[in-house]
Amino acid sequence: MLDRMLEVNKKRITKYKMSENLKHNMGGWLVMAPTLLLFAFFVWEPLLESVRLSFYSAKGMKLIEFVGFKNYIDVFRHPDFLPAVRNTFSYTIWSLVIGFLVPIVLAILINEMVHAKSLFRVGIYFPNVVPGLATVLMWGFIFKPGKTGVLNIILGQFGIEPMVWLSNPKLTIPLIVLTMTWKAAGATALIYLAALQGINPELYEAAIIDGAGIWDRIRHVTIPNLRNLARTLLILQVIAVFQILYEPLVMTNGGPNNASISIMQLVFKYAFEKFDYPKAAAVSVIISIFLISLTAVYNKFNKELDI
Amino acid sequence: MSRLQDKENGIITRSDLRRPGVRILYYALFTVCLLITLISIAPPVWIMLSSFKDIKEFTLSPSILPKEFDFSKFVRTWNDLKFYKFYINSLYSVAGSVICAIVFNGLLAFALSIIKPKGSKLVYALVLGSLMVPATTSIVPLFININKLGLSGTFYPLWFSIGANAFYVVLYKQYFDTLPKSIIEAARIDGCNNLQIFSRIVMPLSKPITMVVAMYAVNCAWSDFLLPYLVLNNSGLETVMVRLFQFRNGKTADVDIIRAIVFAIIPPILLFTAFQKQITQSSTHSGIKG
Numbered sequence: 001m002l003d004r005m006l007e008v009n010k011k012r013i014t015k016y017k018m019s020e021n022l023k024h025n026m027g028g029w030l031v032m033a034p035t036l037l038l039f040a041f042f043v044w045e046p047l048l049e050s051v052r053l054s055f056y057s058a059k060g061m062k063l064i065e066f067v068g069f070k071n072y073i074d075v076f077r078h079p080d081f082l083p084a085v086r087n088t089f090s091y092t093i094w095s096l097v098i099g100f101l102v103p104i105v106l107a108i109l110i111n112e113m114v115h116a117k118s119l120f121r122v123g124i125y126f127p128n129v130v131p132g133l134a135t136v137l138m139w140g141f142i143f144k145p146g147k148t149g150v151l152n153i154i155l156g157q158f159g160i161e162p163m164v165w166l167s168n169p170k171l172t173i174p175l176i177v178l179t180m181t182w183k184a185a186g187a188t189a190l191i192y193l194a195a196l197q198g199i200n201p202e203l204y205e206a207a208i209i210d211g212a213g214i215w216d217r218i219r220h221v222t223i224p225n226l227r228n229l230a231r232t233l234l235i236l237q238v239i240a241v242f243q244i245l246y247e248p249l250v251m252t253n254g255g256p257n258n259a260s261i262s263i264m265q266l267v268f269k270y271a272f273e274k275f276d277y278p279k280a281a282a283v284s285v286i287i288s289i290f291l292i293s294l295t296a297v298y299n300k301f302n303k304e305l306d307i
Numbered sequence: 308m309s310r311l312q313d314k315e316n317g318i319i320t321r322s323d324l325r326r327p328g329v330r331i332l333y334y335a336l337f338t339v340c341l342l343i344t345l346i347s348i349a350p351p352v353w354i355m356l357s358s359f360k361d362i363k364e365f366t367l368s369p370s371i372l373p374k375e376f377d378f379s380k381f382v383r384t385w386n387d388l389k390f391y392k393f394y395i396n397s398l399y400s401v402a403g404s405v406i407c408a409i410v411f412n413g414l415l416a417f418a419l420s421i422i423k424p425k426g427s428k429l430v431y432a433l434v435l436g437s438l439m440v441p442a443t444t445s446i447v448p449l450f451i452n453i454n455k456l457g458l459s460g461t462f463y464p465l466w467f468s469i470g471a472n473a474f475y476v477v478l479y480k481q482y483f484d485t486l487p488k489s490i491i492e493a494a495r496i497d498g499c500n501n502l503q504i505f506s507r508i509v510m511p512l513s514k515p516i517t518m519v520v521a522m523y524a525v526n527c528a529w530s531d532f533l534l535p536y537l538v539l540n541n542s543g544l545e546t547v548m549v550r551l552f553q554f555r556n557g558k559t560a561d562v563d564i565i566r567a568i569v570f571a572i573i574p575p576i577l578l579f580t581a582f583q584k585q586i587t588q589s590s591t592h593s594g595i596k597g
Contacts, residue, residue, distance in 0.1 A: 047444075050445055250552070
């Protein structure tokens with residue numbers, strides 16, 4: 001008798017628990033629903049839609065028919081495509097040459113300072129609060145050719161003739177990368193600075209006891225401790241620079257003679273100047289495929305290194 | 308004055324600094340730091356100085372300092388370009404964006420971190436995944452969707468787009484994970500429902516991270532121009548950045564553009580000066596995890 005009563009009670013409890021669980025889950029999903037809807041609309045759906053769109057022909061925003069890889073072939077054949085790809089790689093490489101080491105060096109330097117540390121920290125972060133569009137317009141004026149450009153005025157003090165800067169096809173990309181570095185390096189340096197402050201001082205003491213000089217300490221203690229962070233920031237930087245758009249768009253509009261046009265700029269041109277959305281989507285898909293495979297390769301490589 | 312002997316951390320140690328060679332090296336590096344700080348601050352300072360020049364002075368005289376500091380030029384440009392309107396539009400855009408950034412990302416993080424319904428791990432993986440996916444590539448279909456829904460020429464797409472920001476969700480979730488579970492349990496026993504727990508318990512306890520998200524959102528909403536340009540161009544609701552972008556194909560005089568740049572950078576600079584400590588600290592704390 002007692003046994004049966006307990007049995008019934010147990011069943012009731014499980015039933016109650018199940019409905020409680022259901023309520024709990026439902027409640028959770030209800031809280032998540034609005035934001036998930038936004039993620040779907042702004043992030044996930046456009047990503048998939050991009051792929052679909054690239055296989056169709058369209059009239060304005062209306063899809064007409066499935067055309068297979070025609071958009072991709074047209075994009076590949078366009079005379080601007082190759083320069084754009086070449087330039088985008090060029091941006092990426094220059095940004096690694098100029099922009100990758102600067103924040104690390106900055107962080108190490110500032111971490112060593114005893115005086116005015118917070119002034120330096122605020123100072124180098126300052127360019128990051130200047131809006132990107134204002135930054136590129138501003139540097140456009142600094143690189144102004146002729147005697148009244150700021151850079152030419154400063155160089156004139158040393159007796160150097162005025163230069164044309166951005167209109168020189170060999171200098172365009174490095175100068176645009178310099179502008180980007182000016183804006184972003186300080187903020188990145190602060191991230192490295194945090195990592196530097198996390199290094200255990202005992203490591204340095206141990207190195208000193210082993211007779212390591214200043215340079216040895218940098219090589220054997222500081223750099224190994226920054227390596228993981230640097231690897232992460234490297235891939236993030238490549239992904240960001242690969243999508244470079246408004247810097248060349250505003251500073252040079254891709255010129256002179258396509259010397260600075262980027263792949264994202266092709267997307268912009270196709271979509272918002274020629275209103276050929278499927279081809280714009282095709283270029284986007286090419287960029288995404290490249291970047292996603294790059295990230296995958298990087299992750300695999302990273303795991304091997306970690307073991 | 309020198310506190311070199313108090314140096315406690317870093318690569319160069321106190322005992323190194325007793326050697327004159329190392330001392331000279333330290334001061335050389337100090338000078339380098341000063342120079343870098345100067346390079347960081349000089350261009351905006353220059354643009355502000357140049358904005359006092361008139362068109363003749365700007366195109367002809369090769370000098371950095373303007374001849375006179377005359378504020379009436381600013382007033383004229385401000386009125387000519389009707390900047391008042393763009394400021395108001397930007398203000399709307401920023402205010403809505405900040406609210407959306409806090410409420411929507413906060414709610415999702417709250418569910419992922421505290422309620423944890425079945426399947427929330429998968430959702431979090433999807434959110435993290437969208438951090439890795441190149442963002443700008445989906446701009447074309449997004450633009451088409453916005454137009455199909457008839458939301459073009461309104462602020463809604465700008466407000467709501469920042470409500471789906473994976474980075475802010477991660478920031479909030481990591482903060483919520485550190486909140487003591489007992490408080491939330493106690494609130495639940497007292498009969499609070501999810502929304503009450505969120506608005507009365509969790510959010511008031513999370514003011515520091517909300518500050519960080521709000522500052523990021525202000526900066527992001529003020530500086531963003533691609534989506535605002537696509538959504539708001541020629542609608543009469545252009546923000547300051549959209550107006551700046553329009554200079555690309557206009558025939559505005561250089562000095563007017565320069566004054567417009569000054570108008571565009573003054574609000575974020577004021578904000579930065581007011582909150583510099585929080586901003587530089589938060590970026591060192593949160594940056595790594597992003």
